[in-house]
Amino acid sequence: xxxxxxxxxxxxxxxxxVTTGIISFTLLSLNLGFSSGFLLKWLRSWGIAYVIVIPAIxxxxxxxxxxxxxxxx
Numbered sequence: 515x516x517x518x519x520x521x522x523x524x525x526x527x528x529x530x531x532v533t534t535g536i537i538s539f540t541l542l543s544l545n546l547g548f549s550s551g552f553l554l555k556w557l558r559s560w561g562i563a564y565v566i567v568i569p570a571i572x573x574x575x576x577x578x579x580x581x582x583x584x585x586x587x
Contacts, residue, residue, distance in 0.1 A: 526571040534563035 538559040546552065 530568045
């Protein structure tokens with residue numbers, strides 16, 4: 515596999531971990547508060563968000579980057 519492609523995939527996976535973690539934590543804490551079972555609810559939500567966002571990043575990301583490149587020439 516080409517090194518540049520490996521870097522893009524690694525970035526998408528790591529960025530997905532960070533962003534889904536932050537967003538799911540923030541939204542759950544705002545909507546539910548820090549009730550009992552918060553940690554398990556957050557980890558479950560984080561896992562679901564991650565499974566959804568990684569394919570989105572990998573499929574939509576390149577197309578979106580191409581659009582941005584066209585706009586900023």
